[in-house]
Amino acid sequence: MSDNPIENSAAVQRALAGKANIDVFAALKQANELTKGSFATFSFAGVVVLAIFIAVFVLGTQLLNIEINSAEDMATPEYSLLNLIIILVMSPLLAGLTMMGVNRARRKEVKVLDVFQWISIAVVIALGALIVAIIVEIGLQLFILPGLYLGIATTFTSALIVDKKLTAVSAIVLSVRVVNRYLGQFVLFFVVSLGLFAFAGFTLGVGLVWVLPLYFNTKGILYENLFGDADFSVEQTGSTFSA
Template structure:
């Protein structure tokens, strides 16, 4: 039986969780090594999906002589891309969660959440709109929404929350430990910066490590939903963020 701690989310929102960045990254690295094959295969599926979508979209892009370009049917193509990518991305995030819970995974886990396509696509679409609006207004709000919404897809898949409830709860969890979570994203920003320097070969480790870390972070801060989670559900339904 897996360890279910219904009070984990409440402890996180109450800022009672002891956040050890080095320890968490060390554990995530160990989980990545132990489950490297399935995590890498899932990452390859996502990477190839982006390549195929890029090749497909390229035929609708016309570059003018002055350097400007026209992207025909851009909105439709972007929505279709979100509908395809969101379930796959969620599958990879949940692979990290399952690994953290000691559940065996395979490359087919990536496709497990396509039945939730509409909810996941809507969640990702709202996230993208919030990030783009934040970037247009000021850069920092865009960065905030990008980081703060990082748990939303997992919350929809794992706890079956609505997109808005998942985004709100994700932001509340981020607000509770924003410096530590932002620091972890900073580490991965540096790791992804090595990709051009290694001609892309570092992605072989960085991508599985990233999804393993995000899954472990979700499990540590939010965890599984137990039987006695009325308080957690009440927290989710609140419409205001905790600073």
């Protein structure tokens, strides 16, 4: 038995035992119902996050005097510093989007400003994101598949840091341990998600209005089924838009 109270919780023990109810297609169906009441909120939040990313990238390249014309330009110390800045700024915002999905799964109201809710612990979230980025990059250098696996297995790192107050390393380890028990379903989830985002790309981004909230709502349902107090089922999916 672990000394970590989170790992000793009934939900996590059940998840680690492989007894959680994880069905990607059922989760997508449930998330689709949730999306009907939250797509506007997620879309506005997504626009805000994208705008901040573009602003940070453009400002960073100018301040650091970076010109990205080739792969060699992306291997400079200045580009590494830019990546570090992007991780520090963007990781708490992406954690905010993730927790919006978790809160929808918990039938809580979400609003656009929720993306900024976790700025106060940005350093811890960014540390988790940085460690994940490093191990995924190492994995990608080892015949690609290890990197893809690590990207999938660490998917709940930020949510566990925010929701369960775990350290970066503890969150990464617990995410990997739990996802490993349902790896086939999570591979399916990411394959389907990649297909949906590719479809949204063919619609010149218009499809993101639906795909973005669908992705985060599905991820929120999967997280709640693994780490929450009870399996999620859609009972009320009213509109929750609030700016």
